[in-house]
Amino acid sequence: xxxxxxxxxxxxxxxxxxxxxxxxxxxxxxxxxxxxxxxxxxxxxxxxxxxxxxxxxxxxxxxxxxxxxxxxxxxxxxxxxxxxxxxxxxxxxxxxxxxxxxxxxxxxxxxxxxxxxxxxxxxxxxxxxxxxxxxxxxxxxxxxxxxxxxxxxxxxxxxxxxxxxxxxxxxxxxxxxxxxxxxxxxxxxxxxxxxxxxxxxxxxxxxxxxxxxxxxxxxxxxxxxx
Amino acid sequence: xxxxxxxxxxxxxxxxxxxxxxxxxxxxxxxxxxxxxxxxxxxxxxxxxxxxxxxxxxxxxxxxxxxxxxxxxxxxxxxxxxxxxxxxxxxxxxxxxxxxxxxxxxxxxxxxxxxxxxxxxxxxxxxxxxxxxxxxxxxxxxxxxxxxxxxxxxxxxxxxxxxxxxxxxxxxxxxxxxxxxxxxxxxxxxxxxxxxxxxxxxxxxxxxxxxxxxxxxxxxxxxxxxxxxxxxxxxxxxxxxxxxxxxxxxxxxxxxxxxxxxxxxxxxxxxxxxxxxxxxxxxxxxxxxxxxxxxxxxxxxxxxxxxxxxxxxxxxxxxxxxxxxxxxxxxxxxxxxxxxxxxxxxxxxxxxxxxxxxxxxxxxxxxxxxxxxxxxxxxxxxxxxxxxxxxxxxxxxxxxxxxxxxxxxxxxxxxxxxxxxxxxxxxxxxxxxxxxxxxxxxxxxxxxxxxxxxxxxxxxxxxxxxxxxxxxxxxxxxxxxxxxxxxxxxxxxxxxxxxxxxxxxxxxxxxxxxxxxxxxxxxxxxxxxxxxxxxxxxxxxxxxxxxxxxxxxxxxxxxxxxxxxxxxxxxxxxxxxxxxxxxxxxxxxxxxxxxxxxxxxxxxxxxxxxxxxxxxxxxxxxxxxxxxxxxxxxxxxxxxxxxxxxxxxxxxxxxxxxxxxxxxxxxxxxxxxxxxxxxxxxxx
Numbered sequence: 001x002x003x004x005x006x007x008x009x010x011x012x013x014x015x016x017x018x019x020x021x022x023x024x025x026x027x028x029x030x031x032x033x034x035x036x037x038x039x040x041x042x043x044x045x046x047x048x049x050x051x052x053x054x055x056x057x058x059x060x061x062x063x064x065x066x067x068x069x070x071x072x073x074x075x076x077x078x079x080x081x082x083x084x085x086x087x088x089x090x091x092x093x094x095x096x097x098x099x100x101x102x103x104x105x106x107x108x109x110x111x112x113x114x115x116x117x118x119x120x121x122x123x124x125x126x127x128x129x130x131x132x133x134x135x136x137x138x139x140x141x142x143x144x145x146x147x148x149x150x151x152x153x154x155x156x157x158x159x160x161x162x163x164x165x166x167x168x169x170x171x172x173x174x175x176x177x178x179x180x181x182x183x184x185x186x187x188x189x190x191x192x193x194x195x196x197x198x199x200x201x202x203x204x205x206x207x208x209x210x211x212x213x214x215x216x217x218x219x220x221x222x223x224x225x226x
Numbered sequence: 227x228x229x230x231x232x233x234x235x236x237x238x239x240x241x242x243x244x245x246x247x248x249x250x251x252x253x254x255x256x257x258x259x260x261x262x263x264x265x266x267x268x269x270x271x272x273x274x275x276x277x278x279x280x281x282x283x284x285x286x287x288x289x290x291x292x293x294x295x296x297x298x299x300x301x302x303x304x305x306x307x308x309x310x311x312x313x314x315x316x317x318x319x320x321x322x323x324x325x326x327x328x329x330x331x332x333x334x335x336x337x338x339x340x341x342x343x344x345x346x347x348x349x350x351x352x353x354x355x356x357x358x359x360x361x362x363x364x365x366x367x368x369x370x371x372x373x374x375x376x377x378x379x380x381x382x383x384x385x386x387x388x389x390x391x392x393x394x395x396x397x398x399x400x401x402x403x404x405x406x407x408x409x410x411x412x413x414x415x416x417x418x419x420x421x422x423x424x425x426x427x428x429x430x431x432x433x434x435x436x437x438x439x440x441x442x443x444x445x446x447x448x449x450x451x452x453x454x455x456x457x458x459x460x461x462x463x464x465x466x467x468x469x470x471x472x473x474x475x476x477x478x479x480x481x482x483x484x485x486x487x488x489x490x491x492x493x494x495x496x497x498x499x500x501x502x503x504x505x506x507x508x509x510x511x512x513x514x515x516x517x518x519x520x521x522x523x524x525x526x527x528x529x530x531x532x533x534x535x536x537x538x539x540x541x542x543x544x545x546x547x548x549x550x551x552x553x554x555x556x557x558x559x560x561x562x563x564x565x566x567x568x569x570x571x572x573x574x575x576x577x578x579x580x581x582x583x584x585x586x587x588x589x590x591x592x593x594x595x596x597x598x599x600x601x602x603x604x605x606x607x608x609x610x611x612x613x614x615x616x617x618x619x620x621x622x623x624x625x626x627x628x629x630x631x632x633x634x635x636x637x638x639x640x641x642x643x644x645x646x647x648x649x650x651x652x653x654x655x656x657x658x659x660x661x662x663x664x665x666x667x668x669x670x671x672x673x674x675x676x677x678x679x680x681x682x683x684x685x686x687x688x689x690x691x692x693x694x695x696x697x698x699x700x701x702x703x704x705x706x707x708x709x710x711x712x713x714x715x716x717x718x719x720x721x722x723x724x725x726x727x728x729x730x731x732x733x734x735x736x737x738x739x740x741x742x743x744x745x746x747x748x749x750x751x752x753x754x755x756x757x758x759x760x761x762x763x764x765x766x767x768x769x770x771x772x773x774x775x776x777x778x779x780x781x782x783x784x785x786x787x788x789x790x791x792x793x794x795x796x797x798x799x800x801x802x803x804x805x806x807x808x809x810x811x812x813x814x815x816x817x818x819x820x821x822x823x824x825x826x827x828x829x830x831x832x833x834x835x836x837x838x839x840x841x842x843x844x845x846x847x848x849x850x851x852x853x854x855x856x857x858x859x860x861x862x863x864x865x866x867x868x869x870x871x872x873x874x875x876x877x878x879x880x881x882x883x884x885x886x887x888x889x890x891x892x893x894x895x896x897x898x899x900x901x902x903x904x905x906x907x908x909x910x
Contacts, residue, residue: 026725028733046723050742050788100723178731201731 022047022172025208030180031112035140038091038108039115045101047172052101069098076103082121083107088114112136112145134218143224145179149217159212173208181224189221261325261340261384267547269327272555274566277320277342283564283604283898286314293906306352317348318385327549333396334533338541339387346382366542374531379538386541390534392526408525554616558599564898569598571616594618596880604897608868608890614883622880624666627658629832629877634752636796637709638828640811643821645714647745648837651828652708657701664688702755709828710749715845716804717741743846744788746804753799760794778808823869833874833884839867866891 026042045052055066067075076094083092088110096103109115116135134149184199193204202222210216265272281289289295290312299310314320322342329336343349346367350356353369361368365381376389397403540546549555558568572595596616603610617625633653641649668684720742725733753759763779766772773780781790791808792801802808810816827834843865846857868889875883894900 024724026733044723044725047740049722050720050744102723176725178727178733180731196731197729203727203731 022174024174024176027175027177028180029112029136029178031138031145031182033140033182035111035138036109037112038106040104040106042102042104049099049101072096072103076105079105083118086114086118089118112138143183143226145181145222145224147177147179147218147220147222149219156213170208170212175206175208175211175218177204177218178202179220179222181222183224185222186225187223190217190219192216193220260323261342262323262550263548264340264384264386264541265325265327265549266329266541267549267551268329269549270330270570271326271328272549272566272568273326274563275324276564276566277322277324279562279564280898281320283896284902286312286320288899289313292902293909294902302352306354308351314344315348316352317343317345317350319344329537331393333393333402334530335391335393336534336537337389337391338537339385340541341385341387343380343383343385346380346385349380349385368538370531374527375534377531377534377538379542381542386538388534388538388541390530390537392530397526406525406529408522408529554597558597558601558614560601560603560612562603563601564604565602567600571596572598594621604901606896608887609897609901610885610887612883612885614881617880617882619880621666622877622882624662625882626877628654628662629874630658631655631706631832632830633707633709633828634705634798635829636798637707637750638820638825639818640709640713640748640750640816641711641820641824641828642713642817643824644819645841646824646836646838647712647714647841648835649709649711649824649828650835651710651831652833654706654832655701656704656706657697659706660695660697660700661692664691699755703753703758705752705754708749708751710747712745712747713807714841715743715745717743744803746807747802748804748807749801750798752797753794754797756794756797756799759799776809777812778805827871827873831873831875834872836869836871838869839864 023045028040031037080094091108094105138145180201206216303310319342325340359369369378379386599614601612631653719739721739726736778793788803843861870888872886890897890900
């Protein structure tokens, strides 16, 4: 056994038994009155960085291949390249921090509906089956911003097929969405969402497990002051 | 050939006499003859379940009332539409040994079970439609199973089950298979035509060659019967003269039909096969090919059944040398074991089967390896599996030299038995290892690469290896003993990045800390000559890969998720991830509390491993498991586990052996009963 193998084995013994990890996904949309806006997507694995760092040293874990840093970076670059070509999308930027394990993608859109197909296509490209149907719209006339989210019926059953130890990965995971506007919000349809003090932002926080189980729905219809 | 029938009759008469005699004795003897006497000396594997030892740990009554027992009884009752209340209702003699063995040959493998019977009539009750299925011949009753590849045969004392599987490679050899009138069918008309002429010549082989083949495959009594059969076969063939018709395919089923095969099912299948023949014998090549293949397969099956029948008859009707005469087998027995497995000399088996292997130059891969044994023990404290492997003398001597080292006694100071979750220690003599390695390599790989092919090169390489390495010097740097130990879990603060939101949900990045629990590991090895280590450390410091404070070095590796420290003290090199532990070693304040059991395990054996799950209970925060529920389950399981440990035993004679033990938790009478509770819990 050479030193590297020994080291890997050591990490395996020391760190792997409990793979449950905390990570957060943050989705921010800053809407302007003219219908344009910015999106910032963040995946933050920093709370699990010890585990992620160890996993990254392994070739595969629980039967899944662990992507290398290069692989992750190239996938991110691919996503950026794809976004740049997409209709109505500009100012695409991405960042990745391999010390704290945080990755972000941000871009500007002409119309919020430009986003609708992007996520789906990116996921399809990565050969990940999209587990939800999600769409955004903003009506300049009625001043209604709406997010429609329809969890796909089989998402839950598919998830239940996973091994327990794989499910555990999602245990501590959080999802946060923040929509910011230039005009104050008068009404929100989703009771789980909160309106900020200035009335110009709406936030929804949920455990990812609840999203998968369908306990929380992120659909929301936000009425802005006319 | 003809002389064999009277012989058989004589045997039957003798057997009847024997049975009568033995009945007389049996009534007065508590122990009937052990079935091991029925296992032929050339068995490759023998497995034993020792009924008396098993039911010493658990009375039959307890077994019947256990979850497993009930399950077995209700399931069998249901499927046979009868009412069984005890395993004794199956007619098996539970106080005696049950055996499994197998016999290998180049053409067929027999898998056999020998089960002692107490009450044959009860056993027969398990068979539905027995009048149709069972063939009675005096004391002996026979039943051919529907697959026509297995036979059950029993008398009042024992039940014998044998199933055979044909080696396809044997029949792929056209010369060999032709002896049995079987041909290798290929999807091509011309060739198959040519083949049919070949079979014509081959059929003569059947008579002449069979006895020779039998020498390899079947035992003496077998010979008699098969010879008789082949005689018949050839007469049939000559009489019927099917070949003349040119439709080769028709010949086979006829032949099969003439064979007096006593199984009803068998004849049925065959006649079906025949009935379908004429319709398919058209122009369609593929159909014909398929049909021929089916025929050939049927022939092979038929042949296998013949062999199996003969083999089974031999077990009942003849005297032969039993496995008891095998020294290695006899030596492997342990009267306290619950179950045993013995695999005969790997080398011998390899050699006996090797014509096929030799052509690939692989003869001798198993050189130096003798028989393999595994024994299972259960008592009121633990489960134990003991395994052993016989080596050739040369090899054993090499290993004896290598294993001539004990673990550094100073290591034991650093074991804290009250907290230790696990450890692994090993001790070999590096110098001896390096000296013996070329020899061992040559033994294994020299022959692997083929006779006279690479021997010289390997010998040369071995020499070169010795020349380049100064074994003595290397052994001073790394003496060959090492200990890896996890002395407990420790939580530490870890910082991470997350987000805070103000009243207007504007995001700010913040750094927070959380507790993370990590095991403290400590790895140590002995080193007399530290000059190389010191040079390496110096190099590391110069290159900023290593930092030092109070003689404790830290590896500066950003990618590593854990800090690793090392130090050299009293001729021991230490590695670990806990600075406090390192410091306590450095200033001699390490809390030593090794238990007697841990001490013996580590110091007496060349290799040892221990896992103490109990010390893990409640030490890992729930969130690390991803929830309270999982954590609870996990802790419960761990709390129920006793020590699990493994150790190598000293080499005795030419036998290397190792033991794995698992202690059972308190509150359980013995390991077997504990096992039953485990099964019950798992099934719930």
